[in-house]
Amino acid sequence: MHGVNALAKLAAALLVSLAAFATTNLFVLALVILAEILAFSASYEPLTRALRPGKWFFLLAVFLVTLQVLFWPYGMWAGFANGCIIVLRLLALLYASKIVLLTTMPSDIAHSMRAARVPSQIAFVTSMALRLIPLLDYDFTETKQAFDARTRQVSAKGHLFGLKLVSAFIAASLERAETLALSLEARGFSIKRRKSPKIAFFARDWAVFGVSAVILAVSLAFP
Numbered sequence: 001m002h003g004v005n006a007l008a009k010l011a012a013a014l015l016v017s018l019a020a021f022a023t024t025n026l027f028v029l030a031l032v033i034l035a036e037i038l039a040f041s042a043s044y045e046p047l048t049r050a051l052r053p054g055k056w057f058f059l060l061a062v063f064l065v066t067l068q069v070l071f072w073p074y075g076m077w078a079g080f081a082n083g084c085i086i087v088l089r090l091l092a093l094l095y096a097s098k099i100v101l102l103t104t105m106p107s108d109i110a111h112s113m114r115a116a117r118v119p120s121q122i123a124f125v126t127s128m129a130l131r132l133i134p135l136l137d138y139d140f141t142e143t144k145q146a147f148d149a150r151t152r153q154v155s156a157k158g159h160l161f162g163l164k165l166v167s168a169f170i171a172a173s174l175e176r177a178e179t180l181a182l183s184l185e186a187r188g189f190s191i192k193r194r195k196s197p198k199i200a201f202f203a204r205d206w207a208v209f210g211v212s213a214v215i216l217a218v219s220l221a222f223p
Contacts, residue, residue: 020092
C-alpha cells in the first residue's frame with residue numbers, strides 16, 4: 001500500500017467508508033473490515049497494529065452497544081444487533097483512515113487533494129494538521145514528563161494538576177502554531193490557487209480502486 005497512489009488510496013477509503021454505511025448486513029460489514037485488515041497486512045505494517053484499535057474505541061463500543069440495548073424500541077436483541085452495526089461501521093471508518101495515514105506522506109495527500117480540484121486552502125490546512133499531530137503528541141508527552149519530574153505527589157494534586165497540565169499544553173501548542181505561522185510568513189509562503197498537479201495512475205492504483213468499488217457494489221446489493 002505504500003507504493004499506491006495517494007489519490008487512489010483516498011478514493012478507496014471513501015468508497016469503503018460509504019460501503020460500511022450503505023449496509024446493515026453484519027456479514028457484509030465483516031467482509032469490509034476483513035478487506036481492510038488484508039490491505040493493512042499488505043502494507044508491511046505489523047498486523048497487530050490493525051487489530052488493536054485502542055482502549056478508547058473498546059470503551060466507546062461497549063457504551064454504544066449498551067445504549068442501544070437499553071433504549072432501542074424494538075427489543076433487546078434488535079438493539080444489540082443495531083449496536084454491533086454502529087460499532088462495525090465506526091471500526092471500518094477507523095481502519096480506512098488508519099491505512100491512508102500510516103502509508104501516505106502528508107505532502108502526497110495535499111498534492112492528491114489539489115489534483116482532485118480541492119481548494120488549495122483546504123489541502124494546505126489538511127496537510128499541516130497531519131504534520132502537527134505527532135508534534136502535538138510530542139509536546140504533550142514532554143509537558144507531562146516535566147510536570148511528573150517537578151511534582152512527586154501527582155495523585156494528591158487531583159484535578160488541579162490536570163488543569164495545570166492542560167493549560168501548559170495549550171500554551172505550548174499555541175506557541176508552536178505561532179512559530180510555524182511566523183516561519184511561513186518570513187519565507188513568503190502563499191496559498192494562492194496553483195495549477196493542479198497531474199498524478200499518473202498505474203495498474204496497482206486501478207486495482208485498489210476497483211476492489212473498493214466492488215466492495216461498495218456488494219454493500220449496495222445487500223443493504
